[in-house]
Amino acid sequence: MQHHEGLRxxxxxxxxxxxxxxxxxxxxxxxxxxxxxxxxxxxxxxxxSTEVADRSVPLVLAAVDKLPEDGTLVVVSHGGTIRTMLGRLLDLEPAHWERFGGLSNCCWSVLGLGARGWRLLEHNAGTLPQPVIGDDT
Known part of the structure; x- marks a missing residue:
């Protein structure tokens, strides 16, 4: 695991x-x-938002370049930073980046690289753990 200031x-x-x-x-x-x-x-x-993408996307692309064939990169950051990265990687105009909506806590997005560039495969996937009744009683 590595920490990168550019993903703040x-x-x-x-x-x-x-x-x-x-x-x-x-x-x-x-x-x-x-x-x-x-x-x-x-x-x-x-x-x-464009400045956030300017500092975060190059880090992600550099990490992707180092992946082995069929490797997986997991990037953990804040929802707003993730949204700017998605928008930039998907080549959307910055005015449209908010259309992704907020990224819920503990949820994720999945991108895949295809012949025509990055594609959004999943967004805001996953669920938050449900409390178990009686755990604290």
Whole structure:
């Protein structure tokens, strides 16, 4: 296992650590623009989605290049970073990356490399473990 700083979550500037409600209250115009899909630097000096893809996708592609034939690469990151990687790898316009929706905790996406490039084989797959009644009683 390797840790790569380039796979970290999106830096959100002054939004960092705030709830959605707090962001909407303190930065209403900026939040509205971001929610409409405009390329906005969250919190004034945060990262654009394209910048997140710029730092994360090269790491993934370099790791893919090192795989043995029929090898599998597992990338663990935050949902927003995964979404930008998916969008870039699938050659979608950044304005469409949000169409993937959020990636639930402990879920995954699967890409495969075909003759015409990357293909999305699964998205938001898996389920969260269900609590077992009586475990803590």
């Amino acid at each position: 979550e999106t830096y959100a500037g002054e939004w960092q650590g705030l709830t959605n409600a707090e962001i909407r209250e303190r930065f209403p115009q900026q939040y509205d623009a971001w929610a409409q899909g405009e390329p906005v630097r969250r919190g004034g000096d945060g990262e654009l």
